Amino acid sequence: MNSNRPARKQWRCATNLVHGGTHRSTFDENCEGLYLTSGFTYSSAEQQEATFTGDVDHFQYTRFGSPTVAMFEERMAMIEDADYCFATATGMAAINLALMALLKYGDRVVASRALFGSSVFILNEILPRFGIETVLVDGTDLNQWAEALGRPTQCVLLETPSNPTLEIVDLKAVCELAHSTGARVIVDNVFATPILQKPMQFDADIVVYSTTKYVDGQGRTMGGAVLLNDDKLANDAVLPYFRNTGPAMSPFNAWIQLKGLETMAMRVHRHSENATLVARFLENLKGITRVNYPGLERHPQHSLAMAQMKSGGPMLSFEVAGGKKNAFAFENALRLVTICNNLGDSKSLCTHPATTTHAKICEAQRAQLGITEGLLRLSIGLEDPEDIKEDLAAAAKTVLG
Ligand SMILES: Cc1ncc(COP(=O)(O)O)c(C=O)c1O
Known part of the structure; x- marks a missing residue:
């Protein structure tokens, strides 16, 4: 062998x-x-x-x-x-x-x-x-x-x-x-x-x-x-x-x-189902100005995504009104979702790409990519989606009223 x-x-x-x-x-x-x-x-x-x-x-x-x-x-x-x-x-x-x-x-x-x-x-x-x-x-x-x-x-x-x-x-x-x-x-x-x-x-x-x-x-x-x-x-x-x-x-x-x-297939399908529910929820949350998730009908490339992928996938990102200050406050207000720049975990993880994964890219390039100061990335975990949504709703209420 x-x-x-x-x-x-x-x-x-x-x-x-x-x-x-x-x-x-x-x-x-x-x-x-x-x-x-x-x-x-x-x-x-x-x-x-x-x-x-x-x-x-x-x-x-x-x-x-x-x-x-x-x-x-x-x-x-x-x-x-x-x-x-x-x-x-x-x-x-x-x-x-x-x-x-x-x-x-x-x-x-x-x-x-x-x-x-x-x-x-x-x-x-x-x-x-x-x-x-x-x-x-x-x-x-x-x-x-x-x-x-x-x-x-x-x-x-x-x-x-x-x-x-x-x-x-x-x-x-x-x-x-x-x-x-x-x-x-x-x-x-x-x-x-x-x-x-x-x-x-x-x-x-x-x-x-x-x-x-x-x-x-x-x-x-x-x-x-x-x-x-x-x-x-x-x-x-x-x-x-x-x-x-x-x-x-x-x-x-x-x-x-x-x-x-x-266990990958079972996990990934569940991650993706949870992400779809959370993305739909975030779309209607006050103070969230943009949700990036290919499984949403309003994603500009939704039909292409669905032609290439079996579902919207386990990852999403969203923009908090008020830039870095509010994005940081949002992360700090989370009680279940963890602040972590890894992804693909059974635990839901949140990061601020502009100051972590994409911090070394110059500001102009980040702007071109839509990586704004208010953008947060979520790796949706395997928890009950209701608990994830409640955590996000509570953070949004604390920060954005
Ligand atoms: C899309 C993508 N490619 C590559 C990598 C690099 O992987 P690793 O951290 O295992 O080197 C990452 C890490 O987050 C990633 O998100």
Whole structure:
């Protein structure tokens, strides 16, 4: 057994979430084994040599691959319907791995500007240092995509729905434009999760996750994943970068996240149902000037969202009248919902993107993205939605009257 091998695909998604990739040791354990070891032993020097030449399938070193992580990778690949999965230490390590494996000096990246703050940092600060040009477009505007992709481009990066303003990118149309210029499309699918959206069905080439979020699902461990189907890209570009630069997920985190996957579908559907109820409630709450939630009919891209996703998803954001002062007062008045910049937890979490996840982006860019001083992001948890609504209503009453 080795990591990163093409996955088996014999079951339906719900079954894959529970059983996919499980390999039992000779002890016949029922729960997936947790293998904490840096290295692996060989019965002979010859076996060791054959392992390094690739003639023998045997684990070598946990930076390259290990049994618990391999089970996690295989399960993720089965869920995404991908041939390859590379599990990483964090979501950012996954995004960095995908970009670095694809790009070289002189290349060009086109990306939607509504991205997680650290992704913007990689595009704007790191890639240009290596002679890579980055162009940011309004991801909701197909004319801007078409214009930017009118020149030779190697890579497209996008998030849909985006963090934190829940913008939707037309996956099919952008993949078509990108492929016509030879670019490969990387989709950060964190907000939708593989339960609600499968970007490869719309021709995306690579899907990346922060598995810290809905895969773990209970705010315990960090992780990431890069998923793809292209043999050459996986074996000649991603694998060597992965093995030699060391972004691998730890076996312990993989073990926790294997357990997270078992309940992911149930959790994500419940998160999304709760988010829909809360979004509808916020729409009618005094002092809330805007609600960003793709499941709402009044979201400007509602029909596109519903064509790409099974439901509105677990995340939303909203604007409190009165700017930062009132947004902070609103957060401080919450009693059930916790102030926390993580997302994808069973507990409802609230953050102020302008001073946290998107604080490093300049003010003008934030304004362009709709990340105002009054904007709050909510990761809707698994609590009773009535309790979440009551908490938000009480905070709104305290702050906004
Ligand atoms: C959309 C999105 N992509 C990537 C990341 C980065 O994930 P991680 O914190 O696991 O590195 C985050 C983190 O919040 C995110 O929201």
